Amino acid sequence: MKKDLDWSSLGFGYIATDYRYSSKFKDGAWDEGQLITDSMITLSECAGVFQYAQTIFEGLKAYSTKDGHIVCFRPDLNAARMADSAKRLEMPVFPEDRFIDAVCQVVKANQDWVPPYGSGATLYIRPYMMGTNPVIGVKPANEYEFRVFATPVGPYFKGGAKPIVIKVSDFDRAAPHGTGHIKAGLNYAMSLHAIVTAHDEGFAENMYLDPESRTKVEETGGANFIFITKDGTLVTPKSDSILPSITRRSIMYVVEHYLGMKVEHRPVYFDEVKDFAECGLCGTAAVISPVGRIVNHDTVIDIPAGMEEMGPVTKKLYDTLTGIQMGSIEAPEGWIKKIC
Numbered sequence: 001m002k003k004d005l006d007w008s009s010l011g012f013g014y015i016a017t018d019y020r021y022s023s024k025f026k027d028g029a030w031d032e033g034q035l036i037t038d039s040m041i042t043l044s045e046c047a048g049v050f051q052y053a054q055t056i057f058e059g060l061k062a063y064s065t066k067d068g069h070i071v072c073f074r075p076d077l078n079a080a081r082m083a084d085s086a087k088r089l090e091m092p093v094f095p096e097d098r099f100i101d102a103v104c105q106v107v108k109a110n111q112d113w114v115p116p117y118g119s120g121a122t123l124y125i126r127p128y129m130m131g132t133n134p135v136i137g138v139k140p141a142n143e144y145e146f147r148v149f150a151t152p153v154g155p156y157f158k159g160g161a162k163p164i165v166i167k168v169s170d171f172d173r174a175a176p177h178g179t180g181h182i183k184a185g186l187n188y189a190m191s192l193h194a195i196v197t198a199h200d201e202g203f204a205e206n207m208y209l210d211p212e213s214r215t216k217v218e219e220t221g222g223a224n225f226i227f228i229t230k231d232g233t234l235v236t237p238k239s240d241s242i243l244p245s246i247t248r249r250s251i252m253y254v255v256e257h258y259l260g261m262k263v264e265h266r267p268v269y270f271d272e273v274k275d276f277a278e279c280g281l282c283g284t285a286a287v288i289s290p291v292g293r294i295v296n297h298d299t300v301i302d303i304p305a306g307m308e309e310m311g312p313v314t315k316k317l318y319d320t321l322t323g324i325q326m327g328s329i330e331a332p333e334g335w336i337k338k339i340c
């Protein structure tokens with residue numbers, strides 16, 4: 001039976017659900033892994049994760065569909081991206097097929113926590129991995145734990161479809177030739193001061209520029225940018241130091257193949273931003289969130305589509321993408337993983 005939650009008033013927060021998955025890596029091999037009920041982790045004070053921040057994560061969602069199933073959206077891409085993140089931080093790869101299996105097990109075991117269709121909420125799934133054995137000299141750990149938990153969530157930004165106001169950050173999100181392209185807590189730790197500063201000044205998020213020249217648009221703390229030109233082309237920044245968002249890659253496909261629009265994936269200069277008709281943030285958590293205003297010190301860029309609601313193209317994209325995710329629009333082959 002579904003849990004007794006007020007699904008439609010959920011925010012983006014953590015609620016411990018009943019089951020999580022754990023698999024441990026020791027002596028060069030992963031154990032067989034299992035569902036467990038304990039949400040706590042006890043580790044050595046000297047564990048690699050605490051001393052040298054050896055930890056990576058993923059984020060995806062499970063959706064209730066119109067016809068009563070529970071599905072995930074492109075979990076194979078999360079598995080592949082986590083493998084890339086692991087390699088960059090000298091961590092062992094958790095096999096991609098086992099990643100998908102672990103996600104499915106956690107969702108299935110927690111199906112009473114999956115928000116119902118139409119509630120506006122979803123089940124957020126958080127796979128992660130950390131170095132667990134004591135490491136004091138600078139080197140990678142040799143023991144790891146891979147975990148997956150799930151928590152029901154509502155919209156990432158308060159106010160739902162109302163466009164948000166963001167600022168151009170004076171801080172860099174990632175080093176120029178560093179780890180900006182992997183999903184790791186270290187990038188988020190770097191961005192916390194910037195996000196707190198932005199929030200204190202009344203902004204919902206940061207637009208980060210490329211750290212090398214500070215002329216190009218990178219991304220926000222946890223979402224990629226999409227822009228719509230006045231003649232209806234989707235433009236989205238190409239950069240080696242941003243996270244390759246699965247939502248953004250899916251949007252690029254949807255725009256071309258479902259909406260018949262053109263896509264440009266290329267460097268985007270901040271100087272161009274004032275000329276776009278619509279701007280949005282995209283990611284698993286943000287879904288597609290419209291941006292209404294971008295402030296860079298004394299420069300204020302108002303996005304013509306308006307401060308009050310989503311622009312027309314952003315709305316069409318949002319409806320198509322969420323329609324695919326929740327089963328009311330037919331998905332491209334292989335995008336939807338049916339769990340139960």
Ligand SMILES: *Cc1c(COP(=O)(O)O)cnc(C)c1O
Nearest residue numbers: 222223224243245246247283284
């Ligand atoms: C997770 C994340 C995104 C969004 O990626 P999706 O795969 O669409 O969820 C964007 N930027 C950063 C920095 C992220 O960590």
